[in-house]
Amino acid sequence: MLPCAYKYVLGIDCPLCGGQRSFLLMMKGDIAGSFRMYPPLVPVILCAILAIIHLFNKKAVPASRLKQISLIVLAIVMINYAAKMFASV
Secondary structure, eight states: OOOOHHHHHHSSOOTTTTHHHHHHHHHTTOHHHHHHHOTTHHHHHHHHHHHHHHHHOTTTSOHHHHHHHHHHHHHHHHHHHHHHHHHTO
């Protein structure tokens, strides 16, 4: 597992903390465990796939649509982060 520089410097989880472990659980077939570990993983992966498609075919995924999807995924990640931070207080 790659260490989190954000957590190392600031001492708190970053918005993506848990993503690596969640991805590994998903690859092992533990979908429920993956979701419990990091709920926004699927939207983040889908956004990354759309960004890659956009790099190769700009008509398939227009930049304006990719921007909208990215903002929605960012909101999902930040809501998850806020919930995790409030739960740990």
